[in-house]
Amino acid sequence: MTSIMTNAAAMAALQTLRSIDTNLETTQSRVSSGYRVETASDNAGYWSIATTMRSDNAALSTVADALGLGAATVDTAYTALDNVIEVMSSIKAKLVAASEPGVDKEKINEEMKQLKNQLVSAAQSASFSGENWLYNTNVNELGTKQVVSSFVRGADGSVQVTTLDFDTADSVLIDTEDASRGFLTKAIDADALLPTPTGTAREYYLLDVGSVVPPTGDPIEIDNDTDTAALSDMISVVDDLISQLTDAAATLGAITSRIEMQDNFVSNLMDVIDKGVGRLVDADMNEESTRLKALQTQQQLGIQALSIANSSAEKLLTLFRE
Template sequence: MTSIITNNAATVALATLRSINNDLNTTNDRVSTGKKINGAADGAAYWNISTTLTSDNGALGAVKDAINLDLSSVKTSSTGIDQVLNALQTIKEALVSAKSSSTDRASYQKDIAAALSDIESASNSAVVNDSNWLSVDSSAAGYNAEKSLLANFSRNDGVVSVGTADLDTGAFTLYDAKTSGTSTGSSSTIDKAVTLVATTASTDADLTVTVATAAGSLKGFMDTEYTLSGTIDGATVTETLSISDIDISELTGSKADLAKIDSYMKLIDATMAGIRSGAVALGTTETRLESQQSFAQSLIDINTSSIGSLIDADMEEESTKLKALQTQQQLAVQSLSIANSSTSNIMTLFR
């Protein structure tokens, strides 16, 4: 029976066309965006997981950037310390040569002065992001030798946390501009250096080395003041100086002056040992930060891959589906046209 009120064939054809158009729109969205999940409506569970992973990737990227900045500070300080140790070695060698009875100590003092200038220059230049760990002012507001370096990011049971690596820069500080008060930095390394250079004055050629300042106000390796004292050939010898004050240009071949040179050598040797000991922490921190930086990048790559597996569209499949749906759409339009034309045939009966 043909009805001019209800055209069932056209209704079915129209419903089919609507369904095909909906599928075609969905496929078009996937082809244009490259994603099969573009919002919560496309798959709430997958969308929720992917947005969480995307957020974590953003945090991991920030962690990576922060680690890179801290790593730059660590590497800069390490480079500065390497230069300082080389300059101290130059001073040590000059002092050894100055022990000779027929040497020109004024010439060796020029080498020492140049090396001391290099040390100061390297310390002052070790700056990253307005921060210098080798040349400091521990009396400045907010100063803290204990640096908390961003190291990692983690999510456990839905709780986000950021891990840090602590570094005591006081263990390798070279200069401290503070004029009074006590330092908030570490004095353990300098105490160790003082212990190394201290002697017992068992012979008349030895000078006892002690720290000239109170233990609580110790400064950097290069500006901590030491007191050399002893009795040489019945005469009392006392001198207060820092490594930066060493000057052998006026020294003679007397026992007292040669004892001073010996003490300078001990100070330099102990200072190098103390700085190397402090630099170990830098090296360990550098290795840890590089490892964490690499791990953070690995996590980003894993998350990116996971996100892709959840929401990325299979472009080969979608392009094939797009072609099929376009063909189906054309056929559905033809079917609807045929279904609509059946009612027009009724008009011939009334002619």
């Protein structure tokens, strides 16, 4: 049936053209933005996952910055501690030299004073961003220091920030409040270092920085009246300090290695998350460009079909002509 009131062909052509225009608009949006899922209306599930993971990646980026700060702090402490061990080795060598007959012990002691000043300077200089793990001026102990290591999202959706912990009791060299809390300010019993202790304490300390709670025992200082037994005790104490400081430096070195590994892991993890999010929401530009050309062709054909359908009604006029 032919009707001038209802043009079924034009309606069908118009409906097809509308569908083509909608698909064309979607494809053009993907081509311009680069995203297959840009808003929640595109795909609520994928959009939600992508948004959450992007947020987590931003947190991981902050973790990477924190690791860099932590690495710098640890490196600063390690560098100063390594210098202190070298100076301590020099002090030990001076004490051994003082054991030789005929040497001027007072001149050696003057050299040792300069080396001690270097120890104080190294400890005071080991500061990064206000953090000094070798020199304590607080009433309380420095305690455990934490370096942010990662941001973790659990299977249940809970999140937490994990840290690397370091007890500064293993690194403090000088404590101006309590001398017993610093490696270089505390007293060490030379008798306890003997294979068979006699039971008579002979305590020595290396530095006196005027701590509120001063060190006990005798300072490691020599003059021409210092006997061989006292020198032997001082050498034993310094050697024990070097051993303890070496252990502390080894611990800091291990933390540095751990931070480097964690930093590499966080960097790789961020890349993997980016790739995962990309698989969910990124548009395949090869596919979209092909679809865009196809839809543009379909649009032209749709317009042509609609034009033909609209012109069919005009043919009815020929039936009424004289």
